[in-house]
Amino acid sequence: MQNFENQIVCGDCVELLKQAGDPFADLVFADPPFNIGYTYDRYKDDLEYEHYVQWTKEWMTECARILKPTGSFYIAIGANYAAEVRMIGRDLGLTLRNWIIWHYTFGQQTKMKFARAHAHILYFTKHAKEFTFNDWAVRVPSDRQLLYNDKRANPLGKIPDDVWDCFSRVCGTFGERQGWHPCQMPETLLARIIAVSSNPGDLVLDPFSGSGTTAAVANLMGRRYAGIDISEDYVVNSQQRIATIHESYRTDLDGGSLDALETLELRRLYAESGVKLQALLDKPKLMKLFCKQFTARMNNGKGYDPALIAEAIRKFAYFDLQSRMVSDSV
Ligand SMILES: C[S@@+](CC[C@H](N)C(=O)[O-])C[C@H]1O[C@@H](n2cnc3c(N)ncnc32)[C@H](O)[C@@H]1O
Incomplete structure (x- = not known):
């Protein structure tokens, strides 16, 4: 068989x-x-x-x-x-x-x-x-x-x-x-x-x-x-x-690293939440909420530093940033 x-x-x-x-x-x-x-x-x-x-x-x-x-x-x-x-x-x-x-x-x-x-x-x-x-x-x-x-x-x-x-x-x-x-x-x-x-x-x-x-x-x-x-x-x-x-998928960052699963799940949450990187950077309360959601999803007992999360998103959010730059310039 x-x-x-x-x-x-x-x-x-x-x-x-x-x-x-x-x-x-x-x-x-x-x-x-x-x-x-x-x-x-x-x-x-x-x-x-x-x-x-x-x-x-x-x-x-x-x-x-x-x-x-x-x-x-x-x-x-x-x-x-x-x-x-x-x-x-x-x-x-x-x-x-x-x-x-x-x-x-x-x-x-x-x-x-x-x-x-x-x-x-x-x-x-x-x-x-x-x-x-x-x-x-x-x-x-x-x-x-x-x-x-x-x-x-x-x-x-x-x-x-x-x-x-x-x-x-x-x-x-x-x-x-x-x-x-x-x-x-x-x-x-x-x-x-x-x-x-x-x-x-x-x-x-x-x-x-x-x-x-x-x-x-x-x-x-x-x-x-x-x-x-x-x-x-x-x-x-x-x-x-x-x-x-x-x-x-593994992401190496200045402040540390995310393993492959963490990177995949962060990309998924970023896409699913519809929140923009700039909004996360501008609003610490929003970033806290986002990190809390991410922690809940990972369900691994770890906490995540907002600065690290922002750095990781910045790495993969190129298309998002790019499309916003285009629309800003219209
Ligand atoms: C729509 S694609 C699947 C794409 C896939 N979800 C992905 O993300 O790459 C359909 C696939 O079915 C395969 N296929 C067609 N007939 C099949 C069969 N009888 N048994 C197994 N695979 C078949 C084709 O070769 C094709 O790769």
Whole structure:
């Protein structure tokens, strides 16, 4: 029997998962080809409607089968097939917890219709009531805290909405961009899903591993991973990505350092909170709140020096600063 643990396996996910024995995954994240004519190494993204829906049923069935009874199943899908995925999920007895809209910046330009700037992420659980949901790992500062200074605000922040607009698509100029794959998911988006729906040591499966985003982030976050892709080149390249992700995230600073996980989580909180670096620098109370939230997320008993946090953000907030400089000058 195929061993999936901490492996990226080359092959057809339906065939491979059929051979797997008992349920082994605590979390499945699936980002299949959307049937919109993308160019992949070993897959033609242009099937007849019935064929694509039948295939979707097959891989969703296998993923649901190998998911543990308390497991969670996230599926990223385009607008054309989101309704079908929802119905298949219902037929498989899965519980839909959220229908998430990922609204991304850098949408694709069009000439005769509005530009497409979102994808759907359907979040299912196998059991209606028993599943992992680490709310503390995804809470963000609320408007009550940030805008209204309202004493009734929950000091832990709020759980984010089901419209996710804080994660940009991975553009060609981004450091995390793997030039050899046509469509990567953002690492911070995967980090949110992995943080909330799994615990350290859990196994996270991605049946359409692609550039290996899910596996690389899961590994960085202390989870076990399993990935499958039909392209041997993607498999080999993503193994290399996983081997180097820790090193690429570690941040050395004048005042100390942040390890890879701390850096990833700081980037995620900075993106998710929507707070700008300048505001953090100008307002010590805001910085204190931000550091408190970060400490809660890290959950490692450590305290974080605001000066170090500011220095780290300054290092990765280049794009943010740059876009603000442009708008300031208009
Ligand atoms: C949308 S991409 C996934 C991208 C991935 N989420 C990432 O961040 O890089 C879909 C992937 O599915 C793979 N694929 C297509 N058919 C497959 C199959 N039957 N079994 C496994 N992988 C398949 C393609 O090679 C492609 O890399």
